[in-house]
Amino acid sequence: MSSQSPLAQSKLSRWIxxxxxxxxxxxxxxxxxxTFANVVLxxxxxxxxxxxxEATTFLFAWLVLFGISHAVKVTAHLGVDALINLFSPRLLRWVTIFSAAVCVAYAGLLMKGAWDYWANFANLPQTTGRWFPTGLEEMRRTSYRGWYEVIDISxxxxxxxxxxxMNDGDDYEKIPRFIPYAILPFGMALLLVRFTQVFVRLLRGQEASLIVSHEVEEAVAEVKHLNAEE
Known part of the structure; x- marks a missing residue:
């Protein structure tokens, strides 16, 4: 069982x-x-x-939300570690695990908020629960906004x-907003998965980090040291 788990996790990680x-x-x-076509025209x-x-605005929003989760994977998020580097290895490990747990909880909050915001545009029920989802609300159509369109994109x-x-058979003139807004729950789900992966690796004692590593700085320092010796 344990020999299959890392393989499955690796496949999931590669797929994401x-x-x-x-x-x-x-x-x-x-x-x-x-943008290039618009400039030429x-x-x-x-x-x-x-x-x-409007299209590039939506695309940029998608890019940012995809980039947030990808930056967790490649440890590209910035962080201040001047204080925690003074901790002992044991204390540093537990502080890092606690930080990862906070990130997982925060991503869960973002996931709930993103779903609840997008759900009305997709004619879907919001979640129940004040902080974390405890279920789904009863289906209701009075407040659904599947008819809500963007401004310019046909x-x-x-x-x-x-x-x-989605629109009771009525014609759409512009694309409905639930399509570009779908990146909100999807992007937050990816972020939740990424933080969970880091949290699990830390619990298992494997090498993992939440912020950008210092490998580049160490490499530059090593090159400077070698040049100085020459």
Whole structure:
């Protein structure tokens, strides 16, 4: 059983990592392409993509939320460790575990808030519970906002099938907001998974960190030392 667990965890980690890296690359590419096309159209043909600014705004938001969880994986988040580096190894380990537990709890709060905000736009029930989800509210349609559209991005024809499901059969002119807003619960779920992975590794005594490591600084110091000896 124990020999299979690290393998399964490794596969899950690689799968999540591929999703994050692919999404980040695609989002950066789309933002660059739309912005470049808009500049060419504006200054070369005195026109432009009306939906360009809104699209790049949504894409940037997706990029940030994907980047938050990916930064946990690559330990790119900044942190101040001037004090904790003075602790003994044993105390430092328990402080780090406590910090990871706080991060997991915080990510859980963000996940609940993100779902509850997005749920109304997706015609789904919010969660019950003040801090952490204890269940789902009863289905109610009076406050659902699946009809709520973005401002400029036109609704594509290949998505017309969602109109009977989300908008009582009425036509969408622009894409509904629940589509771009879906990154909120999804991104927070990725963040929760990443923090949980770090927390579990710390509990098992494996090497893990929540903030950017000092490997680069140590490498630079080593190079300086070697140059000085020469």
């Amino acid at each position: 990592n591929e999703i994050e890296e692919t999404a980040i690359a695609v989002l950066l590419g789309l933002m660059t392409l739309i 504006r200054y070369g043909f005195n026109t432009g993509l009306i939906w360009g600014l 609704f594509p024809e290949w998505l017309r099938w969602i109109q009977p499901v």
